[in-house]
Amino acid sequence: MVSVNRTATAFGIGLREHARNYVLVALLVILPVSFITLAFAVTQDVQMPVRTFVDGETTTVMRGMPEVHGVIMTPITSSFIAGLAGLFLMREARDTDGRLAVVGYRARQVIAARFGVLAVITLVVVGVSVGVMLIDFQPEQLWWFVAAMFVLSVTYGLIGMFVGAVFNRLAGLWIMLILPMIDIGLFQDPLFVQSEPEWWMKLFPGYHPVRVMVDTGLTTDLDTAMSLGWGFGYLLFVGLLAIWVYYRGTRAT
Amino acid sequence: METTTAPTETVGESKTLVRGNALEKTYGSRLPLGRSTPVLTGADIEVRAGEIVGIVGENGSGKSTLMKILVGVLDHDVGTVERTGTIGWCPQEPLLYDRLTVSETFRLFGAGYGMSREEIDAAKRRLADELDFERYLDYRVDQLSGGNRQKVNLSIALMHDPDVLMLDEPYTGFDWETYLRFWDMAQDLADDGTAVVMISHLIEERSRLDRVFEVRDGLVHDVTDEETVSELRSDREGDDE
Numbered sequence: 225m226v227s228v229n230r231t232a233t234a235f236g237i238g239l240r241e242h243a244r245n246y247v248l249v250a251l252l253v254i255l256p257v258s259f260i261t262l263a264f265a266v267t268q269d270v271q272m273p274v275r276t277f278v279d280g281e282t283t284t285v286m287r288g289m290p291e292v293h294g295v296i297m298t299p300i301t302s303s304f305i306a307g308l309a310g311l312f313l314m315r316e317a318r319d320t321d322g323r324l325a326v327v328g329y330r331a332r333q334v335i336a337a338r339f340g341v342l343a344v345i346t347l348v349v350v351g352v353s354v355g356v357m358l359i360d361f362q363p364e365q366l367w368w369f370v371a372a373m374f375v376l377s378v379t380y381g382l383i384g385m386f387v388g389a390v391f392n393r394l395a396g397l398w399i400m401l402i403l404p405m406i407d408i409g410l411f412q413d414p415l416f417v418q419s420e421p422e423w424w425m426k427l428f429p430g431y432h433p434v435r436v437m438v439d440t441g442l443t444t445d446l447d448t449a450m451s452l453g454w455g456f457g458y459l460l461f462v463g464l465l466a467i468w469v470y471y472r473g474t475r476a477t
Numbered sequence: 478m479e480t481t482t483a484p485t486e487t488v489g490e491s492k493t494l495v496r497g498n499a500l501e502k503t504y505g506s507r508l509p510l511g512r513s514t515p516v517l518t519g520a521d522i523e524v525r526a527g528e529i530v531g532i533v534g535e536n537g538s539g540k541s542t543l544m545k546i547l548v549g550v551l552d553h554d555v556g557t558v559e560r561t562g563t564i565g566w567c568p569q570e571p572l573l574y575d576r577l578t579v580s581e582t583f584r585l586f587g588a589g590y591g592m593s594r595e596e597i598d599a600a601k602r603r604l605a606d607e608l609d610f611e612r613y614l615d616y617r618v619d620q621l622s623g624g625n626r627q628k629v630n631l632s633i634a635l636m637h638d639p640d641v642l643m644l645d646e647p648y649t650g651f652d653w654e655t656y657l658r659f660w661d662m663a664q665d666l667a668d669d670g671t672a673v674v675m676i677s678h679l680i681e682e683r684s685r686l687d688r689v690f691e692v693r694d695g696l697v698h699d700v701t702d703e704e705t706v707s708e709l710r711s712d713r714e715g716d717d718e
Contacts, residue, residue, distance in 0.1 A: 229588070230588045230589060233584060233585060233588035234585060234588070237574075237577060237581050237584065237585045240576075240577070240581065241574055241576045241577055242576075244576040244617070245576065316574070319572065320572045320573065320574055322550050322572070323550070323566070323568065323572040323586075323633075324585075324586075324589055325549075325550065326548055326549060326550050326564065326566050327586050327589035327590050327633075327637075328589040328590050328591055329589045
């Protein structure tokens with residue numbers, strides 16, 4: 225008789241388990257509407273100078289404030305939810321995944337399943353957030369915009385896992401609420417920071433992906449492909465960190 | 478720290494399935510000036526096939542730490558652990574996923590044991606019948622009572638017919654009927670050659686145990702033919718009344 229595939233089983237059952245996390249589902253329904261739709265509804269339609277990157281140089285273009293808000297509020301929403309999903313996943317994994325190792329799961333099988341679940345949740349979150357955004361605003365280059373948003377959201381999901389390994393649930397919730405807000409909504413927002421951000425603002429996970437989103441959301445040419453690469457590199461770095469803390473966290477049951 | 482799965486030798490008629498040698502474990506603090514707590518300071522233990530072994534000791538003596546190290550879920554600082562055969566572990570607190578149903582829980586852990594779908598289903602039906610939780614198979618774990626959750630927790634440790642069964646106070650929350658049924662199952666398993674290791678607080682259970690180890694002062698003492706510190710204390714309290 226053929227034994228059941230461990231990674232596929234842990235992945236499938238993990239998806240079901242998180243689909244039953246009603247807090248996560250509620251956030252997925254409520255947050256995009258309240259963050260994105262309301263942001264469009266209450267933002268005054270005036271032209272604002274926006275910093276972006278054109279032909280290799282930082283420049284300023286005039287765009288409507290609702291459009292800029294769309295470019296910023298959508299990744300804040302998806303990063304926030306993905307970060308919480310990562311946090312929940314790690315908090316639960318710390319308690320119980322150690323037992324999976326005892327029954328025979330290899331660390332790589334559980335890690336693949338858990339990270340796969342996070343990737344699927346992030347895909348759904350990005351899809352819902354972009355879908356809500358598209359009601360009010362269409363980015364100039366949709367798929368590049370979505371790619372950058374996915375990279376940023378997965379990065380925040382992995383940061384959520386890291387935070388979940390180090391802090392308790394309440395502290396983790398506060399961190400994952402505040403971090404995307406100050407990173408994407410303040411340091412990377414071209415309305416707040418009109419010139420090139422300070423060096424330390426560039427260390428935040430939002431720097432490279434938001435550059436791509438501002439560029440591809442508000443202009444017709446892609447001038448920030450390199451930034452997408454850097455954003456992906458940042459994701460890989462955080463991913464390795466998350467794997468390390470996950471492994472250590474589940475050993476200390 | 479060293480852990481092997483190499484075969485261990487036979488003592489008398491019974492094969493040694495688990496052996497811990499000179500085990501040391503200290504829980505450190507995450508803070509630089511925090512206190513570290515030594516729990517085990519050179520513990521030795523061996524468990525043989527077909528016996529029911531009790532591990533006793535006062536609260537905080539290191540019983541669960543010792544068991545987790547023997548199971549392999551917790552790293553030890555110094556010493557060696559040798560294991561032979563498959564292990565089933567029933568932790569004190571049910572380590573289960575709250576939002577999974579009982580059937581899904583069996584499938585998840587059964588896959589880990591390398592069982593086929595048919596074997597998982599058979600084990601699920603058998604254990605649900607023996608421990609009387611068939612009607613809860615489609616319930617989510619967080620919808621179960623404490624006693625039923627503990628039954629599932631125990632069943633996960635048993636479902637693959639392990640060679641060594643490590644149980645950390647497995648009957649917490651059981652009603653009397655289930656408690657008796659549990660002991661029948663433990664005895665049947667031991668008769669079939671399974672080594673059953675159990676952390677226990679109940680002195681009345683001593684007659685059911687083949688050997689008793691007490692964890693005291695970071696060491697493991699064979700007290701099969703003696704009274705343990707807690708029993709002596711209990712006797713003294715009885716005399717005072």
